[in-house]
Amino acid sequence: MTTTETRTTMRAARLERFGPPEVVSVGDALRPEPDARELLVRLRATTVSIADHRLRTREVPRGLGLVAAPKIGLFRPRVRTLGMEGAGVVEAVGAAVTRFAPGDEVMVMRGAAFGCHAEYATVAETGDVARKPAALSFEEAAAVIFGGHTAVRYLDLVDLRPGVEVLVNGASGAVGSAVVQLAAARGATVTAVTSGRNTALVRSLGASRAIDYTREDFTATDAPRPRYDVVVECVGNAPYSRVRHLIRPGGALLLVIADLAGMIGAGIRPRRRGVLVNQSGGPMGPALMQRVAALAESGDLRPVIDRTYELDEIVEAHRYVDTGRKRGSVVVRIP
Incomplete structure (x- = not known):
């Protein structure tokens, strides 16, 4: 791979149509670039969640098909790279970013924007991002984000x-x-x-x-x-x-x-x-992610990891989530 390709492309799991796990494939995609107020994060771990299952299969709760269509897509997926959350290392920051620097280990929740089943993702400095607890591995940090983020919003x-x-x-x-x-x-x-x-x-x-x-x-x-x-x-x-x-x-x-x-x-x-x-929970934002990270650091929120896959095994990860038997999180490592 040339230097130019390294700067402009990345590996990502892409969704081209609705269907079974096999519709997801790993290949090259354009690497995102951060704007002035964003971080570029080199992701090390993410998860396959029920949200990814719903967007891949278009199986949403009864009556919400048309409501969800503008986001999910009617005939073809509007979201091509799934993954709501991940943990990794800040690769670069925009000119206006002050709270983070390259090398910081972080936890990221992109939510409905998805995009974390990839080597890189961007997140706004004022978005759902917090420093990763040092005691947690990237896999453990990724495992607490989706559940912890949702649980805190509702229990508040x-x-x-x-x-x-x-x-x-x-x-x-x-x-x-x-x-x-x-x-x-x-x-x-x-x-x-x-x-x-x-x-x-x-x-x-x-x-x-x-x-x-x-x-x-x-x-x-x-x-x-x-x-x-x-x-x-x-x-x-x-x-x-x-x-x-x-x-x-x-x-x-x-x-x-x-x-x-x-x-x-x-x-x-x-x-x-x-x-x-x-049915909507409380507000999102950096304060919420900081609380999730603090709860994980204190031990009040422990990672529950059912299985761990590599990015190239993401079809198997989707297949397991489809069984409906997962406990806690299904983690995907991004090499």
């Missing part, structure tokens, strides 16, 4: 303290495992809904009780059920209509995933009982 909407009862549906995924840890760290009593094979994991993360959804319907109404101050829905199968009898008056339902009907209904029906229902 409620008052978690000792005595508060929290139920987490989908407690072993990237977001759910982070919610369990952070709620427990704030003193809440956590009940985790997961499969039987993951009960030991969620207990190790701080859950006081685990419900195996393959053996027990945690929403069943034919028997008395515990009631909760906060229900965090990370799967998409527990809208307000299904869990309202589990939520105490004045409680909250945090919909990390919801279909269109659930989102519309959630904004109307709960108000009579004073229940907060939210």
Whole structure:
């Protein structure tokens, strides 16, 4: 490779059409260049998340197909390089950047802009970027970003303290495992809904009780059920209509995933009982990423890594995420 090619191209996983994991291929792409207020980050690790699965397959929650089309694309993908987040080293900075310098190790969340399944990505200095905790490897740092970022945004909407009862549906995924840890760290009593094979994991993360959804319907109404101050829905199968009898008056339902009907209904029906229902979470920004990094540094947020792949194995990573059985994060190393 010539010097010019090194400066202008990079390796990236590209998506040319919707479909199975095989529609993703690794090849050369143009390397982005930072503007005056951006960082260019040489990524060392990223993850394949449920968001990547949705953009690749165009499988979005029911009723949201047309709503999502402007971002995802109707017939062909609008986003060609997936990957919402990553960890790496600052390669270069724009002329107006003051908080970072080349050589800094950072954590980056590009969110809906995607682009982290590649050797390089840019991020605004005022965007979701923070210094990586020194004690974490790049793979560990990448593993905490997606779940930790989402968990903090939603949990900030409620008052978690000792005595508060929290139920987490989908407690072993990237977001759910982070919610369990952070709620427990704030003193809440956590009940985790997961499969039987993951009960030991969620207990190790701080859950006081685990419900195996393959053996027990945690929403069943034919028997008395515990009631909760906060229900965090990370799967998409527990809208307000299904869990309202589990939520105490004045409680909250945090919909990390919801279909269109659930989102519309959630904004109307709960108000009579004073229940907060939210499907968007709190604000993003550098302060949020700094908090995620601090939580990881303190040990309140530990990385949960299911499997690790190389960038050239990204099809296998997508294939595994498609099984729906991943625990925590599926990490991709970028050599």
